[in-house]
Amino acid sequence: MRLAVENLHASLGGARVLRGVSLAADGAQFVGLIGPNGVGKTTLVRAVAGLIPFEGVVTLDGAPVSAMSARARARAISYLAQGEGSHWPLEVSRLVALGRLPHLEPFHRASAEDEAAIERAISLAGVHEFLGRDVLTLSGGERSRVLLARALAVEAPLMLVDEPVSALDPYHQLRIMEVLRAYADEGRMVVAVLHDLTLAARHCDRLILLDDGKIKADGPPADVLTPQNLRETYRIEALIGEGSEPFVLPIRRAE
Amino acid sequence: MKRHIDAWAVNLSLAALAALLFAASIYVGRGGELLADKFETISAVDRDIAWLILTEVRLPRALLGLLVGATLGLTGAGLQGLLRNPLAEPGLIGASGGAALGAVLVFYSGLAAGTAMFVPIGGVIGAVAALAVLYLLAGRGPSVVTIMLACVAVSGCTGALTSLALNLSPSPYAALEIVFWMLGSLTDRSMTQVWFVLPFMGVGWLLVASTWRALDALSLGEDTAATLGFSMRSVTARAILGTGLAVGAAVSVTGVVGFVGLVVPHLMRPLVGQRPASLLLPSALGGAALVLAADLFVRIPVNGPELKLGVVTSLIGAPFFLWLILRTRREAP
Numbered sequence: 001m002r003l004a005v006e007n008l009h010a011s012l013g014g015a016r017v018l019r020g021v022s023l024a025a026d027g028a029q030f031v032g033l034i035g036p037n038g039v040g041k042t043t044l045v046r047a048v049a050g051l052i053p054f055e056g057v058v059t060l061d062g063a064p065v066s067a068m069s070a071r072a073r074a075r076a077i078s079y080l081a082q083g084e085g086s087h088w089p090l091e092v093s094r095l096v097a098l099g100r101l102p103h104l105e106p107f108h109r110a111s112a113e114d115e116a117a118i119e120r121a122i123s124l125a126g127v128h129e130f131l132g133r134d135v136l137t138l139s140g141g142e143r144s145r146v147l148l149a150r151a152l153a154v155e156a157p158l159m160l161v162d163e164p165v166s167a168l169d170p171y172h173q174l175r176i177m178e179v180l181r182a183y184a185d186e187g188r189m190v191v192a193v194l195h196d197l198t199l200a201a202r203h204c205d206r207l208i209l210l211d212d213g214k215i216k217a218d219g220p221p222a223d224v225l226t227p228q229n230l231r232e233t234y235r236i237e238a239l240i241g242e243g244s245e246p247f248v249l250p251i252r253r254a255e
Numbered sequence: 256m257k258r259h260i261d262a263w264a265v266n267l268s269l270a271a272l273a274a275l276l277f278a279a280s281i282y283v284g285r286g287g288e289l290l291a292d293k294f295e296t297i298s299a300v301d302r303d304i305a306w307l308i309l310t311e312v313r314l315p316r317a318l319l320g321l322l323v324g325a326t327l328g329l330t331g332a333g334l335q336g337l338l339r340n341p342l343a344e345p346g347l348i349g350a351s352g353g354a355a356l357g358a359v360l361v362f363y364s365g366l367a368a369g370t371a372m373f374v375p376i377g378g379v380i381g382a383v384a385a386l387a388v389l390y391l392l393a394g395r396g397p398s399v400v401t402i403m404l405a406c407v408a409v410s411g412c413t414g415a416l417t418s419l420a421l422n423l424s425p426s427p428y429a430a431l432e433i434v435f436w437m438l439g440s441l442t443d444r445s446m447t448q449v450w451f452v453l454p455f456m457g458v459g460w461l462l463v464a465s466t467w468r469a470l471d472a473l474s475l476g477e478d479t480a481a482t483l484g485f486s487m488r489s490v491t492a493r494a495i496l497g498t499g500l501a502v503g504a505a506v507s508v509t510g511v512v513g514f515v516g517l518v519v520p521h522l523m524r525p526l527v528g529q530r531p532a533s534l535l536l537p538s539a540l541g542g543a544a545l546v547l548a549a550d551l552f553v554r555i556p557v558n559g560p561e562l563k564l565g566v567v568t569s570l571i572g573a574p575f576f577l578w579l580i581l582r583t584r585r586e587a588p
Binding site: 046049050051070071073074075077078079080081084085086087088089090091094095098099101102104147150154 | 339468471472473474475476478479481482483484485486528529530531
């Protein structure tokens with residue numbers, strides 16, 4: 001699977017948020033999309049998902065996503081919205097099964113293949129223990145894993161995840177990151193908007209740092225998370241651990 | 256986990272219940288009197304008259320009860336799914352207000368005296384006009400919230416204009432006629448009216464039913480539904496147009512029968528679960544059963560004026576609504 005974004009421009013309420021973003025990604029990888037608040041990370045993800053109008057070209061394996069049918073796009077790209085939740089007290093397996101909607105033929109029940117995909121998503125996200133429960137009775141960390149399982153169940157070659165670990169405790173943050181890592185290791189591409197730089201440094205193959213609607217840096221985590229980049233985009237000084245146990249610990253503002 | 260009873264078992268029992276109530280609606284008369292003997296006596300004298308009474312007097316009432324109930328139940332479940340709000344109701348869509356206004360204008364202008372069909376025709380024209388205004392108000396690519404606000408605005412306008420018609424009504428009798436009609440009733444309807452509403456309801460039902468999978472996807476919000484392959488524009492348009500046509504037609508022949516669309520989906524949730532798509536069919540069947548039952552209830556008093564159907568459903572529905580709000584408040588974190 002090859003994702004290519006060429007000269008993407010997008011606006012939100014009249015304000016230009018993205019100003020000429022171009023990137024290309026090939027094959028299985030876990031891409032972290034980082035940058036300060038308001039630089040256009042979510043807008044970029046939403047544009048690729050086809051949720052907002054944009055100028056420029058986004059292609060999957062050479063086919064422009066804006067020309068795809070809604071169903072074909074839904075099978076190719078799964079999307080987990082920031083702070084997604086269920087409006088109804090759905091039972092966990094029913095919620096995960098919603099991820100198969102793009103694959104269901106009209107007037108047909110879920111096929112054996114759909115059931116198998118749901119089972120794989122449930123086991124990958126580790127939500128077996130919640131089966132049979134109402135999703136609204138789960139804790140925040142448990143619920144976000146169930147919602148992630150829904151996105152996994154699509155089994156799309158490209159999965160876009162918007163801030164999957166915000167508002168979670170460290171244990172659940174690590175679990176989510178491990179699930180995303182495992183999904184990418186199965187041969188798919190994951191693009192996740194992340195705020196936790198240590199998690200990004202430790203789990204992603206590649207980081208794309210956005211600043212002011214443009215790509216500031218793009219490459220392996222060690223090349224992107226440099227003191228200079230952090231100072232210029234995040235306006236922070238940080239302790240940066242390198243080698244086998246990388247970390248980024250913000251220590252003060254750089255004004 | 257509390258296993259939900261098999262959905263088909265629920266649907267079949269509800270269908271059986273609706274069929275039973277349908278038969279009762281045909282054979283039970285004023286004061287709960289069973290009409291089977293009377294039919295026998297009449298048919299012994301003249302078979303044609305007995306047949307005529309059955310098809311032209313008894314059948315339309317029962318059929319309309321069935322159709323209107325199914326419409327209100329189905330569209331209620333559909334709207335609650337579309338808006339992801341358990342308090343949504345088909346009356347919310349401006350179409351029922353538009354239908355009421357159209358029908359009232361027919362009364363007001365005195366056209367109603369011409370033929371019984373002018374009222375439903377006026378009602379459907381009113382409903383379609385309200386939907387057209389709604390479409391213009393909502394603009395291009397509106398969110399569901401925008402649509403709902405537009406619906407409230409349209410409902411408000413039609414309500415105000417209906418009141419104005421009452422206010423300016425030439426005679427107290429005309430005003431009384433309008434008020435009584437608006438209370439909602441299935442009495443003295445004809446097969447012509449049944450045939451008239453059927454195509455509108457049929458199209459409306461199909462439009463609402465066609466959104467079933469999208470309603471499930473909408474449980475996770477509009478963005479997620481869009482990325483699951485559903486065009487929100489088309490889904491919203493089908494659900495609103497379908498509801499408008501079916502409910503507009505229902506209101507134009509029976510007046511306003513409130514709360515059925517609100518209450519029925521809630522009665523069905525414990526039986527078939529919370530998934531919006533799985534609620535559509537049971538709600539349609541349950542709505543039919545509820546309206547037929549309420550229409551049997553209004554026949555019980557032997558003396559005095561017959562209770563109006565809309566009055567009975569509101570008397571049952573309003574306390575239920577209150578209880579629902581209290582329960583929602585209790586469950587809120």
